[in-house]
Amino acid sequence: MGIVLSEGTKYFHLPYGPAITDGSLEARFIDLKTHPEMIPVLPPCIGWPETQELLVQINTPQSPFMTVAADQSYAKGPDPDRPVILVSFVSLCFAEIPLNAKEFLSDLVTFLHQQMAALLQDVNAMLGQTLDLEIILEIQPTFFHHYGIEGWSLTVMMIASGQEHHAVRGTWGYGIQMLIDGLNAYAPQHG
16 A cells, blocks of 8 residues: 556546537536536545535635546455445646646656655554555656647545445545645645
8 A cells, every 4th residue: 555656648538528408417428627516516526525625725816726527436356354445536636737747747646656655654642553645646647738739747546445434424524625635735725
């Protein structure tokens, strides 16, 4: 368990998916920076206040970031010692699209890795145990269709596992808070 750095090779396309006409929010991009009122009704946020808080924090007007996708779900664990897994991801980029150059996203990943590793160590020491939590920070090439430019985005994946749903969700919640704290340390929000 710990934090892994990765670089994807497959392009992420933004916006993605067709504009769904049946009212579904499942398969289309919504700019939450300009439409924060949509956050509470997004499927990944319903019943998941941790995801809602993360999306609110990333998309506040004071934040230099915006989200491009997010989701989470429970899955069957890899073995009898860890029968429950909670897997999540959030993809984000800089709200000023021209800033999404590889060097800027790489700097963000380096900073987040250091911040989150220190926070993870602190939480493990506070709890007197090692959290069963893996965090993957992956930059990926991204095509911003609206602007007609190529750039990069960051996907943060978290995999928490354990014996029962409530404990696994608590472990995952620590990871979400570490990400929020890391992003706020990178770009303190005043206001």
